[in-house]
Amino acid sequence: MKFTEEQVAFRDAVRRMVQKEVAPIADEVDRNDRFPKELVQVYFDMGILQMRLPEEYGGAGASLTDACIAFEEVAKVSETAALMVAQGTISFILPLLHFGTEEQKRTYLPKMGEKPMLTAIAITEPQAGSDVGGMKTRAVRDGDDYVINGQKCYITFGAVADYVTVFAKTGEGRGTHNISAFLVDTRTPGFEIGKLDRKMGLNGIPDSPLYFDNMRVPAANRIGAEGDGFKICMRCLDMNRPTIGAVAVGLAQGALDLAVDYAKGREAFGKTIADFQGMQFMLADMAMQVEAARCLVYEVARVADEGFADDAAFHRFAARASMAKCYASDMAMKVTTDAVQVFGGAGFMKDFPVERFMRDAKINQIFEGTNQIHRLIIARQLLGDGLAA
Ligand SMILES: CC(C)(COP(=O)(O)OP(=O)(O)OC[C@H]1O[C@@H](n2cnc3c(N)ncnc32)[C@H](O)[C@@H]1OP(=O)(O)O)[C@@H](O)C(=O)NCCC(=O)NCCSC(=O)CCS(=O)O
Numbered sequence: 001m002k003f004t005e006e007q008v009a010f011r012d013a014v015r016r017m018v019q020k021e022v023a024p025i026a027d028e029v030d031r032n033d034r035f036p037k038e039l040v041q042v043y044f045d046m047g048i049l050q051m052r053l054p055e056e057y058g059g060a061g062a063s064l065t066d067a068c069i070a071f072e073e074v075a076k077v078s079e080t081a082a083l084m085v086a087q088g089t090i091s092f093i094l095p096l097l098h099f100g101t102e103e104q105k106r107t108y109l110p111k112m113g114e115k116p117m118l119t120a121i122a123i124t125e126p127q128a129g130s131d132v133g134g135m136k137t138r139a140v141r142d143g144d145d146y147v148i149n150g151q152k153c154y155i156t157f158g159a160v161a162d163y164v165t166v167f168a169k170t171g172e173g174r175g176t177h178n179i180s181a182f183l184v185d186t187r188t189p190g191f192e193i194g195k196l197d198r199k200m201g202l203n204g205i206p207d208s209p210l211y212f213d214n215m216r217v218p219a220a221n222r223i224g225a226e227g228d229g230f231k232i233c234m235r236c237l238d239m240n241r242p243t244i245g246a247v248a249v250g251l252a253q254g255a256l257d258l259a260v261d262y263a264k265g266r267e268a269f270g271k272t273i274a275d276f277q278g279m280q281f282m283l284a285d286m287a288m289q290v291e292a293a294r295c296l297v298y299e300v301a302r303v304a305d306e307g308f309a310d311d312a313a314f315h316r317f318a319a320r321a322s323m324a325k326c327y328a329s330d331m332a333m334k335v336t337t338d339a340v341q342v343f344g345g346a347g348f349m350k351d352f353p354v355e356r357f358m359r360d361a362k363i364n365q366i367f368e369g370t371n372q373i374h375r376l377i378i379a380r381q382l383l384g385d386g387l388a389a
Contacts, residue, residue: 001298007069014073017046018081026078029204030356035160036204039084044116052089054097057105058113062086064239064301068246072294075250076257079360080204082247087157088112090240091121095165095181098239099224099232108163108183120161122152122210123233130373132167132233133176137212139168144219146170146182148190148212156367159193159206161186166212167229179229183221190215201359238318241368242304245297245321245328248364252290252332255339255357259283262343262352273342282342286335293328300324312385319381326374329364336361 003011021042029036043049048070053059067086075082092112096105111117128134137150148168158164164184171178184191194209224232260283263274273279300320308314336358340347347354365371381387 001295001302003065003069007066010066011069011073013046014048014070017042018074018077022074022077022081026081027353027356029078029080031203031350033198033203035206036081036084037160039081040087040116040118043084043087048085049087049116050112052086052093053109053112057109063305064242065298065305067243068297068301071243071246072250072253075247076254079247079251079357079363080202082250083156083202083205086243088117088119089243090236091157091161091165092119092163092183094236094239095121095223095232096183098235099181099228104183104221104223117163118157118161120155120158120164121236122155122158122164122166124152124154126151126153130370132230133179134174135167135169135179137166137168139170139180139182139217141170141219142216145216146180146219146222148182148184148215148217150212152210154197154207154367155210156205156207158210159196159208164191164210165223166217167233168212170226170229176230177227179233180226181223181229181232182217183223184215184217188215188217200362201356202363237368238314238321239304241321241325242297242301244364244368245293245300245324248325248328248332248361249290249294249297251357251361251364252286252293252328252335255332255336255354256283256286256290258352258354258357259286259339259342262346279342282338286338289331289335293324293331297324297328313389315381315385316387316389319378319387322369322374322377325364325368326371326378329361330371332361333358333365
């Protein structure tokens with residue numbers, strides 16, 4: 001893993017912004033479960049809100065590696081603030097860029113570079129989480145429109161989004177060949193936001209159910225062909241997963257840094273706890289695990305940035321993207337839990353941010369595909385065409 005000079009300068013700039021804008025509010029945002037909307041403007045001005053938007057549509061055209069750098073830096077202080085970086089990538093840029101028509105790209109993508117804009121992706125339903133093919137939301141063609149009815153749940157940023165990419169059934173029965181994707185303007189009549197979810201962590205991120213009540217969406221807003229929605233959904237998830245790995249690496253590094261500082265200052269039995277070999281081994285293990293995950297995440301991002309020769313190469317990447325997300329998030333759960341242990345009783349209190357880091361770590365093992373699903377994806381590739389080119 002070697003960053004270019006520009007990437008090092010970018011990382012340092014993000015680091016400075018985090019100290020100025022994120023660190024002072026991170027605990028308050030968690031305590032009050034307050035959406036830090038002031039960061040939307042800060043990120044937009046810095047260009048990291050829309051960083052993955054290609055230059056031809058008014059963005060910075062940043063690579064996946066660049067995005068991972070930003071995610072990692074912000075997550076060292078706050079996962080909530082980190083999830084607002086490159087916010088519209090999975091929900092808006094990736095579906096439109098890879099599956100939209102030229103007209104859709106020209107109409108919608110530049111909006112993201114013009115002013116701060118938030119978007120969401122609506123896949124999960126109360127009875128269809130891992131089993132995307134089991135979704136019940138339906139879109140029925142009616143003239144030049146589709147009429148969408150149904151509900152989604154746990155939709156990150158759904159309550160504050162300007163646009164939501166909604167996946168809905170356009171054919172009969174359970175299955176993965178009858179789902180379609182729609183770009184929905186949230187001012188559309190019939191688009192309703194449910195009560196905000198109360199969560200274990202990620203406080204400040206608005207998550208909520210969304211309800212669609214005879215919501216009429218122009219057929220021109222369907223992304224991709226009718227019935228291609230499942231594959232579009234899978235591809236967008238695959239392409240975004242390394243960023244969750246980067247968030248997990250940042251979170252774990254943040255917890256490790258706090259644990260090291262605390263261990264050097266806390267005294268017991270006449271010396272600092274960092275002087276005890278038991279503590280040294282624990283901190284060394286934490287550092288080793290963070291570094292291993294970081295190498296995996298940035299290697300997978302590098303592969304994506306180089307592009308894919310064919311579909312087989314993409315599938316090998318997708319399995320490795322699952323490894324990066326799964327390994328890094330399991331690691332972050334362990335490292336943040338160990339960081340709390342280093343702090344002892346103080347770590348269990350809300351006086352130090354390590355307990356927040358531990359609570360926030362949990363979601364990374366669940367969202368964007370549970371880590372059980374990721375093991376399934378890796379095993380299918382391993383036992384199928386294999387992981388090597
Ligand atoms: C569990 C899954 C990995 C697979 O589901 P299925 O077993 O139901 O489907 P398959 O038989 O594997 O595939 C059906 C069909 O699709 C093609 N396919 C599969 N994967 C891909 C892919 N990665 N890219 C392209 N195409 C793909 C496959 O070849 C088959 O095609 P043919 O029939 O051969 O033509 C999957 O359901 C899964 O990943 N589940 C996890 C869902 C998930 O990650 N959810 C997270 C939601 S987003 C989130 O959490 C953020 C919060 S929020 O705001 O919502």
